[in-house]
Amino acid sequence: MQMPSPQPVSAPVNTAGADPFVRIEAVTKRFGSFTAVDDVSLSIYKGEIFGLLGGSGCGKTTLLRMLAGFEDPTSGRIWLDGQDMTGVPPYERPVNMMFQSYALFPHMTVEKNVAYGLKHERMTDAQRKDRVREMLDLVQLTQFAHRKPHQISGGQRQRVALARALARAPKLLLLDEPLAALDKKLREHTQFELxxxxxxTGVTFVVVTHDQEEAMTLSDRIAVMDKGQVRQIGTPNDVYEYPNSRFVAGFIGSITTFEATVRKIEGQNAILDVPAMGGVKIGRSVPGLTEGEKVTLALRPEKIRLGRERPDDPNSFSGVVSGLGYLGKDSLYRIALPDGQIVTVNSVNARRVGEDERVADWEDQVWLSFDPTSAILLRN
Known part of the structure; x- marks a missing residue:
């Protein structure tokens, strides 16, 4: 299938000084003795793509269903555009939902699927036809209007479902794992289409996903959830570069962690004793650190330099290549340290080389190093 090149997307929404469009206040949802959502409070702004990210059972879909009105909070309140949604049924909310399965009617054409949501709207037949045409133009499916769902691709079915969800002009669109059914290449392309x-349209999107890359690509801001609670809210850059806990650091992307002790603070840096790295290392300090405190030093694979020669760098340490994977655009190295700990390192393949020209090979002794600003320090 030939896919058009993605068009440029707009910059993230500026939320400075803005009033929240969606306000979730101390919301808890229990099913019997099980707490699915536990005292969650967050704000979503008009025109944002807001991601709810977490593993299975973390509460993200339950929170989405409460926004839609399919579930009622056990306690707490949800406000939408200044209106308290308590007791407001789904069909009276200015909200629509796009399901993971797309839920298209197989016996209806693309055009009729999109029109289905408008059947109870107060509009003339001509207005309804114009709205359907507008939606099909928006998702670039006008030429497929008379086909049935089985006659179009998975990515096109996804766009039909999106067009149907947007046809009623909701103020808020909820998307539950919207790209899960697509293959990797189509999923990456469709992210930019979304x-x-x-x-x-300017419609506010709330996207539920378990896929970290999808959340990072799509979202203006992300709420990382675990066990019914929000662990961190921030931009993709915030949660990746400045995680606030071991859980968030480990859930977003790959990371290697080391036990460390703060020896002293020197200006912006913390001097650390890191036994697994063979001694003293330097990391950028974080507020509140004190001498003697136990911390976790975390490093992303792409932040670590790899070479055969020992660098003149206080943040260098050595290991042996115990695993190697060639991924095309980069190579993934697993480095075993003397104490047995494994460090994962990504080396970008910036130029085409043969296997005998790799940075390192199996069983090679190598040296690793990192900048102090690349070290993520997490207080235990």
Whole structure:
């Protein structure tokens, strides 16, 4: 299938000084003795793509269903555009939901699927036809209007479901794992299509996903959830570069952690004793650190330099290559340290080389190093 090149997407929404469009206040949802959502409070702003990210059972879909009105909070309140949603049924909320399965009617054409949500709207037949045409134009499916769902691709079915969800002009669109059924290449392309459509319509999106890369690509801001609670809220850059806990650091992307002790603080840096690295290392300090405190030093694979020669760098340490994977755009190295700990390192393949020209090979002794600013220090 030939896919058009993605168009540029707009910059993230500026939330400075803005009033929240969606306000979730101390919301808890229990099913019997099980707490699915535990005292969650967060704000979502108009025109944002807001991601709810977490593993299975973390409470993200339950929170989405409460926004839609399919579930009622056990306690707490949800506000939408200044209106308290308590007791407001789903069909009276200015909200629509796009399900993971797309839920298209197989016996209806693309056009009729999109029109289905408008059947109870107060509009003339001509207005309804114009709205359907507008939606099909928006998702670039006008030429497929008379086909049935089984006659179009998975990515096109996804866009039909999106067009149907947007046809009623909701103030808030909820998307539950919207790209899960697509293959990797199509999923990556469709992420940018979704961003462009959201930019054109201005509708606020809340996207539930377990896919970290999807959340990082799509979202203006992300709420990372675990065991019914929000562990961190921030931009993709915030949660990746400045995680606030071991859980968030480990859940977003790959990371290697080391036990460390703070020897002293020197300006912006913390001097650390890191036994697994063979001694003293330097990391950028964080507020509140004190001498003698136990901390976790965390390093992303792409932040670590790899070479055969020992660098003139206080943050260097050695190991042996115990695993190697060639991924095309980069190579993934697993380095075993003297104490047995494994460090994962990504080396970008910036130029085409043969196997005998790799940075390192199996069983090679290598040296690793990192900048103090690349070290993520997490207080235990």
């Amino acid at each position: 961003m462009n459509i959201q930019s054109q």
